Amino acid sequence: MSDYGHPLTFGSFLTPGNADPARVVALAALSEQVGLDLVTFQDHPYQPAFLDTWTLLSFVAARTSTVRLSANVTNLPLRPPAVLARSVASLDLLSGGRVELGLGAGAFWDAIEAMGGRRLTPAQGVRALEEAIEIIRQTWDADARGGVRVDGEFHRVIGAKRGPAPAHDVGIWLGAYKPRMLALTGRRADGWLPSLAYLQPGDLAKGNAIIDDAAREAGRSPADIRRLLNINGRFATVGRGPLHGPAEQWAEELADLALTDGISTFILGSDDPDDLRRFAAEVAPAVRELVDGERSSSSAVPADSAAGSADSGAAAGPRPAEPAGPQPATGRPASVGRGAFSVVPTPDEGVRRSDIQVWDESARPTGPARDPDRTYTAHDLASSQHLIDVHDGLRAELAQIYDLIEQVAAGTIDAGTARSHINTMTMRQNKWTLGTYCESYCRVVTTHHTIEDRSLFPHLRRGDARLAPVIDRLEQEHHLIHDVLERVDRALVAFVSVPDGMAELRAAVDLLSDTLLSHLSYEERELVEPIARIGVR
Template sequence: MTDYLHDLQFGSFLTPDRHHPDETVALAVLCEQLGLDLVTFQDHPYQPNFLDTWTLLSFVAARTSTVRLSPNVANVPLRPPAVLARSAASLDLLSGGRVELGLGAGAFWDAIVGMGVPRLSPGESVVALEEAITVIRQVWDEGAPGGVRVDGVHHRVMGAKRGPAPRHDIGVWVGALKPRMLRMIGRSADGWLPSLFYLQPGDLARGNAVIDQAALDAGRDPRQVRRLLNVAGTFSGTARAQLDGPPEHWAAELAQLALEEGVSTFIMATDDARQLQVFAQEVAPAVREIVGSAREVAADVPDPGEPIREVAGGAPRGRGAVPLTRTALSVRATPPPTPRGTSTVLDESARPLGPTPDPERGYTPHEQAAGQHLVDIHDHLRSELEQLHDLVDQVAAGMLGAAEARSHINTMTLRQNKWVLGGYCESYCRVVTTHHTLEDEGVFPHLRRGDPRLAPVIDQLQAEHHQIHEVLEQVDRALVAFVSAEDGMPELRQAVDLLSDTLVSHLSYEEQVLIEPIARLGLG
C-alpha cells in the first residue's frame, strides 16, 4: 500500500457541448461555487458537436476566479506543442495561475488523420508525446540561454524564442495506460491521469510500480508524479457496486484508492449538477476526513530525506509512503433483536463459524472501514425494515377507520394506502435481493479465493439467501391478498414479521462470520 502524501483534490470532467454552451459554462461556474479544486474538459478537435476546448477554457477562466482549469486531455497530435505551450502559459498569466495541462497522445486516429495529420503507430505516439513535453518545457523556460532546440523524430523546433513563462509551475499530466507511456510519465511528466472506468483490477498498482521505477531510473523522486483519476458512477440509497451507492460508500472507496493506490486527485465525469453537488459537498469532505485520520495515526513515517526503500516484490516505494498503523479489530457484529414471535425458516443451529481469527494480526484504518462497511449496509436494511413495520401499523389503523365509516371516499383512501404500502414493500424486497445478488456474484467468490477455509460459511450464507428469497415471495403473495381482500392484514403482518425475524438473524450471522475476513481480504 502506497500513499504518496499529496494533498487531496477534487474536480469535474465536463463535456464541451456546443449545443448547450451556456449550460456548459454554468456547470463550470457551479463547480467553483461548490468548492471543487479543478474543472476539466474533454479535448476532441475533430468532434463538430464539441466546442473548441482551449476557447472554452479561456471563456470559463474569465467567468471564474479560484477554480483551476485543464484539458482532460489535450490532443497533442492536433495541437503543435510550441503553440500549445504559449496558449497554456498565456491563459495561466491571464487567470492568475489557474491552468494545468493534461496531455494525450491521441486515441481516435481515423478522426485525427481526417483532420490532416499523419497517422502514428502506438510506439511513435509515445516518442512524439515525450518530444512534445520537451518542447513545452523549453518554451516555458524563459530564462534559459538560447532558443528552443528539440531535434526530434516527430517534433523539430530549432531556434524558437522562449516564453512566455507561466505564472506558476503548470502541472503536465498525461492520460495513458500502456507500459511504454507509463515509463515516459515516470521520466518526464508531473502526473498520471487514467480513467477508472477503463482500468482492470490491479492496473493502478501495476501502473504505479512502472512509473515509480522509471522515475527512480531517471533520478527522480516518485512523489514528483501526482496520481490523478477520472471517476464516474451513480449515487443511490444502497451500496450496489463500485461507485454505485450513497455518498459514504463513495467516500470509503475513494479513500481506499488514496491510501492504497496513491491517488490524490479525483475528477468526476458528469454533466449532472446534482451529482456534482453531492460529490463536492458530501463525498469530498468525507474522503478528506478518512484519509486525514489515517495519515494522523500512521506510524513510522519515513523522513523525506531518507533513501527510497524497496517493498515486497521489488516494487519501488516513494519516500514518504505511509505504513498505516494496525490495531485490533474493533468492528462488532450487531446482535439480532428479540424475535417478533415467528419461527424463522433458517436452521440457526447448523451454521458453521468459519476460521478462528489470528489473535496477533492487526488491521489498518482502511481495513477496519471495510469491515464496518458491511455493518453499515446491513444497518440501512435494518432501518428500512423498521420503516416497513411502521408503515404496516399506519395502514392497519387506516383500515379500521375506513371499515367503520364505510364511506366511498374512505374506501378510496384505503385502497390508495394499500397500494402505497405495496409499492414500498416491493421496493424494499428488490433492495434486499440486489444486495444478496451482489454478495453472491462479487464478494463471495473473492472471499472464497482469498481464504478457502471460508467455503462452508459462504455455502451457508448463499443457502440462506435462497431461503430469504422464498420469504420475500411470501410477502409478495400476502401483498396480493391484502390488496384484494378486506381481511388480508393478519396474513401480511405475519409475512412481514417472518421476513423481519429471518432477515435480522441472517444479517447478524453474516456480520459475525464475515467482518474479519472482509477486513483482512477486502470486498473484492
C-alpha cells in the first residue's frame, strides 16, 4: 500500500481534433473555468486529423491564466530534444510557469518513420529517451558553465548554448509501462503517467515497486516521483462497473487509487463538457475529502513517502477566484429518508436586475396540492433532489457567465473567447425550444433510452393530468429562455462594434439572470413533489 503524500490534482485529456479548432480551445478554457488544475492533449504529429499539439498548447496558454498545460505525452522521436527543451522553456516563461513535459519513447513506428523519424526497438527507445532527458535538463540549466554536451547513441548535442531556463521547475512525466521505462522513471523523471485502460490489475503496484527501487538506487526518495493517471469513465445514475456510475462511486474508486497506489493526479479523457463539469464539481472535491480524511486519521506517513510542499512535478495551479454575480444555491436537505416530503426547492429571492419582463409571473398556474398524509421512500426523494442538483449546476453556470463578462470588461479575455465558453455550457446546449430537458437532464432523471421516455414533461403529464397547465407554462418559458440566451449571444457579437457594447452585454446577462432563476425556482416548486410521487420510470 503506497500513499506518497502528494496533494491531489485533477485535469482533462482532450482530443486535439482540427475539425472544430474553436471547440477544442473552448474545452480547454472550460477546464480552467470549472476549476481543473491541468489540461493535456495527446501528441501524434503524424495524425492529419489533429492540430499540432505544441502549437495548440501555445494558443491555449494565451487563452487561459491559471491552468497548467502539458502534452500527454510528447512524441519524442519526431521532436528533437534540444529544440523541445527550448520550446518548453519558452512557453513556460510566456505562460507564467504553467507548462509541464510529458514524454514518451514513441509508438506507431510506421507512422513515425513515414514522417522522417528513426524506427527504434523498445530497448533503443528507452536509451534514446534517457539521452533526451539529459539534453533537456542541461539545456534548462542556464547558469551552468559550458555548453550542452551529450554524445549519445541516438542524440548528439555537442556545445549547444544553454537556456533559456523555464519559469519554474518543469516536471518531466514519463508514459511508462515496461520495466526498463519504469526504472528510467525512478532514476530520472518527476512523474509516472500511464493510462488506466492499458493496465491490468496489479500493474500499478508492480510499477510503483520498480520505480521506487530505481529511485532509491539512484539516491532519490520514491516521493520525488509524482504518480499521475489517465482515466476514462461514464457517469450514470447507478453503478454499472469501474468508473461507470454516479459521482460518489467515482470518488470512492479514485480515492482508493490515491491511498492504495499513490495516484495523486487524475486526468479525465473526455471531450464532453458535462463530464468535465461533473468531474471538477462533484468528483474532485469528494476525492480530496475522502483522502484528506484517511490521511489525517492515519498514525503516520512513511518518511520516504512524505512529499511536503516541495513537489516539482505538481500540477496544481492557483484556484480560480470565486465568480461574480449570483452564486449557486443548494436545496439539499441534511438527510433524506422515509416519511414526509423533505426535499427543499431553492426559493426565488425575487431580485430583478433588468427592467424587461419577458413573462407575467403572477399568471403562472399551480399544480395539485400535496397530500399531507403521503409518505415517500428515500428513492422517491432522491429522484426529486436530482432535479434541484441539475438546476444548481445551471445556477453555477450563470455565475460563470457573470465572471466571464467581468473578464471581458477588464480586457483579460475577448468577446469571442467568452462566447466559446458559454457555448459549451449546459444551458446553451439545452433544447429549450423543444420544451424538453437536455441530454444531461435525461441522464439524471430517467433510465429509459427511448426518445419519448427521455422527455420528463410528457411522462409527468401522463402520470397526473392535473399537471398539464403547469407543464404547458414551463414549456412556454423554455421558448422564452432560448430567446434570452440568443440575446446574450447577439450582445457578445455586437460588443466589438457597438460604442457602448458593455452596457448592452450586461443588460442581456441581467435579463438572463432574472428569467433563469425565476424559471428554475418555479419549476422546482411545482415539480419536485410530482417527480417523487409519479417517479421517473
